[in-house]
Amino acid sequence: MDTSQLLKGVLDLAVLAVLKDEDGYGYDVLRRLRHGGMDEVGDASVYGTLRRLYRAGYLTSYVVPSDEGPHRKYYGMNDAGRERLVESEKAWRAFAETLDGILRKGAAA
Amino acid sequence: MDTSQLLKGVLDLAVLAVLKDEDGYGYDVLRRLRHGGMDEVGDASVYGTLRRLYRAGYLTSYVVPSDEGPHRKYYGMNDAGRERLVESEKAWRAFAETLDGILRKGAAA
DNA sequence: CGCGGTAGTGCGCAATGCGCAATAGTGTCC
């Protein structure tokens, strides 16, 4: 099974959710998602999503040098991001409910 | 909001679900989905999905001329399709649960 | 010094939903 297509349009939401309470850098966000059950999510996808969300104005960004490795690019939420999270979550729940409805009733009118 | 990305990888599932109990032709499948709440699904997407599923061996197909309009291309499930439906549904539920989990706990360990 | 883990960027690909145009049959309204 290829779950990668299921991620489309939802990875944004997952990344925002994971950054809601605490800023994080790419590699860390990746770990949070994997730890949250999204085992197969690719690193490039997460980095790309973070960049995309940042470009779109949903995230703030600052670089922090690290003593024990390469620099880390932290991302944090701003108001637009928080709003986006709420809306995306709403859209997700509505969509999931719609699909569940279709799965339940099949072709029935 | 753009829900089109949420559809990715799930339209297959929805189409299979809608064909589970009763054969249907493209335009009709489209109506079933719209009626089921997927208001914004595009016609080309449904036709494309049906062709794709047929090519992949999950559906049977037969053409029926109609008295009141152009011919209709009916699609029906075969065993592979039914199996695929079950698996996709399982994958969907697992995925939805995973995402819900991430949404609930945010960055929390 | 090489290797593995950490951390990020860039490139090109593949999948898939969508808009739009074209074709085509039927019925309706003027």
Add this chain to the structure above:
DNA sequence: GGACACTATTGCGCATTGCGCACTACCGCG
């Protein structure tokens, strides 16, 4: 009879987005 709307399908090209892979780079360990 002609314009239009609804039904029904196909094909084309586009945009989005997740992914694999390669590359850079920093650190500590053996």
